[in-house]
Amino acid sequence: MTTTADRAGRPGSTEGLRRQNTSLVLRSLRQLGPATRAELAKRTGLAKATVGVIVAALEAADAVTELERTGSAVAARGRPGVPVALSGRRFLALGLELNVDYVSVAVLDLTGTVRLSASRPVTGPGDVSALVALARWARAEAVGEAHDLVAAGVAVPGLVRGDNRTIAWAPNIGVTGESLAAAVEDALGCPVRVSNDANCAAYAEAHHGAAVGVAHALYLTGTVGIGAGIVDRGELVRGGAGFAGEVGHMPIGDSTARCGCGRQGCWEASIGLHAVLARVGMTEVETPLATAALLAGRADREPAVVDALAEVGHSVGLGLAMLASVLDPEVVVLGGFFVPLGERVLAPARAALDARLAAPAQVRPELRLSTLGIQAAALGAAEQAFSRVFAGDVELA
Numbered sequence: 001m002t003t004t005a006d007r008a009g010r011p012g013s014t015e016g017l018r019r020q021n022t023s024l025v026l027r028s029l030r031q032l033g034p035a036t037r038a039e040l041a042k043r044t045g046l047a048k049a050t051v052g053v054i055v056a057a058l059e060a061a062d063a064v065t066e067l068e069r070t071g072s073a074v075a076a077r078g079r080p081g082v083p084v085a086l087s088g089r090r091f092l093a094l095g096l097e098l099n100v101d102y103v104s105v106a107v108l109d110l111t112g113t114v115r116l117s118a119s120r121p122v123t124g125p126g127d128v129s130a131l132v133a134l135a136r137w138a139r140a141e142a143v144g145e146a147h148d149l150v151a152a153g154v155a156v157p158g159l160v161r162g163d164n165r166t167i168a169w170a171p172n173i174g175v176t177g178e179s180l181a182a183a184v185e186d187a188l189g190c191p192v193r194v195s196n197d198a199n200c201a202a203y204a205e206a207h208h209g210a211a212v213g214v215a216h217a218l219y220l221t222g223t224v225g226i227g228a229g230i231v232d233r234g235e236l237v238r239g240g241a242g243f244a245g246e247v248g249h250m251p252i253g254d255s256t257a258r259c260g261c262g263r264q265g266c267w268e269a270s271i272g273l274h275a276v277l278a279r280v281g282m283t284e285v286e287t288p289l290a291t292a293a294l295l296a297g298r299a300d301r302e303p304a305v306v307d308a309l310a311e312v313g314h315s316v317g318l319g320l321a322m323l324a325s326v327l328d329p330e331v332v333v334l335g336g337f338f339v340p341l342g343e344r345v346l347a348p349a350r351a352a353l354d355a356r357l358a359a360p361a362q363v364r365p366e367l368r369l370s371t372l373g374i375q376a377a378a379l380g381a382a383e384q385a386f387s388r389v390f391a392g393d394v395e396l397a
Helices: 013-030 037-044 047-062 128-142 179-188 197-209 273-282 288-299 303-327 343-356 373-390
Strands: 062-066 084-086 091-099 100-109 113-123 150-156 167-170 192-196 216-220 228-232 331-334 364-370
Touching: 013 037, 013 047, 013 084, 013 373, 037 047, 037 100, 047 062, 062 331, 062 343, 084 150, 084 192, 084 273, 091 113, 091 128, 091 179, 091 197, 091 373, 100 373, 113 128, 113 364, 128 228, 150 179, 150 373, 179 192, 192 197, 192 373, 228 331, 273 288, 273 303, 288 303, 288 373, 303 343, 343 364
Parallel strands: 091 150, 150 192, 216 331, 331 364
Antiparallel strands: 062 084, 091 100, 100 113, 216 228
């Protein structure tokens, strides 16, 4: 397994062309499923002989495997074709999330199958040692000697520079610079990229969750911090500096509420987990999802909690109306603690959204709840780690 940095050939060279052709075959198998060599040639536009050489090399590397012969696909000379599929036996990617009150991990194989996922509460924000311990545990548990760890990703609630390594600003966890990437690299022994948590979760929802098949989607985190991930046709929209989606600090909601960033009036200070708990006089337990489940139980018994959640939903809707007017998403996926609260937040959010859309011609985006749980960002970080393979930057054969 090598990277472009290990090769002298530029993208336009013979070596670079071979890598790009290989990535075409890998992407086709991942996105469209198993196919014969003849079908892969049609899908990718490559010559059948080229596809045959690529598949042979990938098979030797245990990246693809032949399936049982069927009579449904016929090769050029009339012999039944043999479908090939991605193999999950050898190559893995690992994703992590470092958040205020928990750390998470997810391990994916090349087929996109989740091999392991877990979350652990932490005692304080930005607990890098807990994240490193979780990374080492996951490597021993899921990778071991039988697999190759291609790459890893770490999701954080903050701004990450375009080098996918340097944390520029993360007030809720107090971690900046490249130290986090270096610590995880040292623990795992593979390349590590760092990404915004909302971007990672949005990427996961687009490839595994509630936004699969949606061309234009917006993901809204539901943790202590509030951020957004913007997905267009399965790919993230990151903006000029890579900071797109930092919506938690828009001046929406209670103008007197103090935010973790030090300012007043941020959206996060009205709809973030700590803000919601302060409204109902409740303290946090373990993860945001576990806390929200208890809060939902209180709402079943206490009208005052129902009213407080309706106010939160209204504030959610106001912010989404602004974002919908700018981004025009088809679907908005709400994750984290919003999921257990469900319609208690979604119903008032829809009402506020309807009331604030400027023109009757505007279509209200469909509001959906995340299907991936607290591991969404870690899963997205693992999927993004594999993206270098499917882009041809990391060579498996």
